[in-house]
Amino acid sequence: MLNLDIFSKAGHSSWALYKPLDTLFDCGEGFTLLSGQQFSMKRIFISHDHLDHTMGLPSLLKNRNYGKGDNSKPLEVYHPEGRLRDIIGFINQIFPERERKFKLNFIPLAPGDEVPLGKNKSIKAFRTIHNNFLSLGYVVTEKRSCLRDEYKGWDIAQLIRDGLEPKDLSTYYFSKTLAYTLDAYDFDWANVAGSEYLIADCTFINKEDRRPNAKNHYGFWEVHELAVQNQIKNLIAAHISERYSFEHVSEVVGKFSGLKVSIVNNQKINHF
Numbered sequence: 511m512l513n514l515d516i517f518s519k520a521g522h523s524s525w526a527l528y529k530p531l532d533t534l535f536d537c538g539e540g541f542t543l544l545s546g547q548q549f550s551m552k553r554i555f556i557s558h559d560h561l562d563h564t565m566g567l568p569s570l571l572k573n574r575n576y577g578k579g580d581n582s583k584p585l586e587v588y589h590p591e592g593r594l595r596d597i598i599g600f601i602n603q604i605f606p607e608r609e610r611k612f613k614l615n616f617i618p619l620a621p622g623d624e625v626p627l628g629k630n631k632s633i634k635a636f637r638t639i640h641n642n643f644l645s646l647g648y649v650v651t652e653k654r655s656c657l658r659d660e661y662k663g664w665d666i667a668q669l670i671r672d673g674l675e676p677k678d679l680s681t682y683y684f685s686k687t688l689a690y691t692l693d694a695y696d697f698d699w700a701n702v703a704g705s706e707y708l709i710a711d712c713t714f715i716n717k718e719d720r721r722p723n724a725k726n727h728y729g730f731w732e733v734h735e736l737a738v739q740n741q742i743k744n745l746i747a748a749h750i751s752e753r754y755s756f757e758h759v760s761e762v763v764g765k766f767s768g769l770k771v772s773i774v775n776n777q778k779i780n781h782f
């Protein structure tokens with residue numbers, strides 16, 4: 511299981527907590543309903559400054575500072591460079607440095623920047639198209655070891671008895687564990703190709719539901735086609751507009767096969 515908690519409703523609020531890395535993607539309102547998680551989290555990656563992706567920050571920070579729990583851990587908030595100035599200014603006013611029991615760092619990222627997490631993992635930022643300003647998608651990458659091709663089908667225990675070291679038998683590859691692309695109308699899919707899980711903007715069902723000439727959100731069928739082309743293993747359809755009921759989206763999505771799809775119900779916190 512992915513071990514992800516996500517709430518996402520277009521224009522209202524979006525956030526996704528990836529528990530294996532204590533990492534939050536976006537911080538719309540309502541995150542603190544997940545009691546206790548505000549203390550364990552280590553970092554937040556903000557996609558863009560729209561309020562449905564950022565307005566949970568003030569309550570999260572205050573809650574982490576004054577709530578009952580470990581409020582000493584530093585917190586890093588990564589964001590698209592030049593795109594969070596007003597919100598950081600507001601936070602500095604309502605939650606000034608002298609009040610803080612933990613170290614709070616805002617760190618700007620440009621497309622292509624990579625944040626290392628320990629020895630084998632990293633989160634890389636890439637450009638997504640959402641109107642005409644910089645927004646970022648993120649991809650979690652893990653370095654994993656595997657058996658070298660030349661030893662596949664051999665008796666490994668025997669090879670080790672014959673004197674080969676385990677390190678001689680293995681090589682490594684990079685796996686895209688999770689990609690996060692809210693909100694986006696378009697991006698270079700090479701950044702997410704082959705991902706085990708992709709959280710994608712499916713605000714609309716059909717692209718015709720989008721306003722003509724708008725370049726802000728995908729329709730589900732556009733994402734589906736691109737996800738198949740780019741060998742996404744599990745698609746998590748999120749940021750769904752309130753105009754569609756969960757039952758309606760489930761019925762539409764249930765009509766085809768070819769890709770494993772989960773739908774984020776925009777009426778509750780979902781666990782995947």
Ligand SMILES: [Zn+2]
Nearest residue numbers: 520521562693
């Ligand atoms: Zn949004």
Ligand SMILES: [Zn+2]
Nearest residue numbers: 558560640693
């Ligand atoms: Zn947006």
